[in-house]
Amino acid sequence: MRLDVFFTPGEVKPADVTGRVVAVIDVLRASTSIAVALANDAKGVIPFESADDAMTRAKQFEKGEVVLAGEQKMIPISGFSLGNSPQSFTAEAVGGQTVLITTTNGTKALLGVQGAREVVVASYVNFSAVLAMLRAAARANADITIVCAGNEGNFSLEDSACAGRYVRAIPKRLASVVLNDAATASALIDRRYADNIEKVFKDSTHGQALAAAGFEADLAVAASVDSFPVVPIFQDRQITRLGPERDR
Ligand code: MLT
Secondary structure, X not given: OEEEEEOOHHHOOHHHXXXXXXXXXXXXXXXXXXXXXXHOOOOEEEEEOOHHHHHHHHOOOOOOOEEEEEEEOOXXXXXXXXXXXXXXXOHHHHOOOEEEEEOOOHHHHHHOOOOOOEEEEEOOOOHHXXXXXXXXXXXXXXXXXXXXXXEOOEOOHHXXXXXXXXXXXXXXXXXXXXXXXXXXXXXXXXXXXXXXHHHHHHHXXXXXXXXXXXXXXXXXXXXXXXXXXXXXXXXXXXXXXXXXXXXX
């Protein structure tokens, strides 16, 4: 089986995702926030390309059924209930509701994946839960693609390091896993930082920008491995939690 990593969504060709199991990573902060929202019992999360699209869709819901969330240039969008700080997706804020979210890179990366067999939203906070799902796919000989959301079309250290953590763990005790060069490079990045994820964020452009903008607390949440052990599956335009109520 193949295990391929793409450092930016722009590099991904249709053949890289069609029929494959795809993991999308935007550690800072969209994939972390989505995992937290689902762990705190959001009914579902729907990603949107733009704030206008999210607001238009919100009108189709009854009041109290829906929460608008997201950021532009890291800052919460005017008129939206939540920004993109993972810790703001509490049970009180999102429990039982559908979250409509738009972010700079993460939601666009998700919406760009077409024709995959399965799409999962991966981060550090749900690492082992998503890893178990990806290892099951690998054991069944499914090809896996990891798409890093990156930062406005550019390589991002934190998404690549997180991808590397998956790349190092997925093939364990499996025969013949073929990596592309980006997968090999991502594994080297993860090995270099080992468990010092806060250092990954300190060294990354987006981590530094978030800290400078006053979002340091978000970095600590995003670095807490396995703190929100959910498997968010993107299917039929909506991300829901894989669990007893939605087994496959
Ligand atoms: C994104 O999608 O680019 C982000 O999650 C940005 C952020 O919230 O800092």
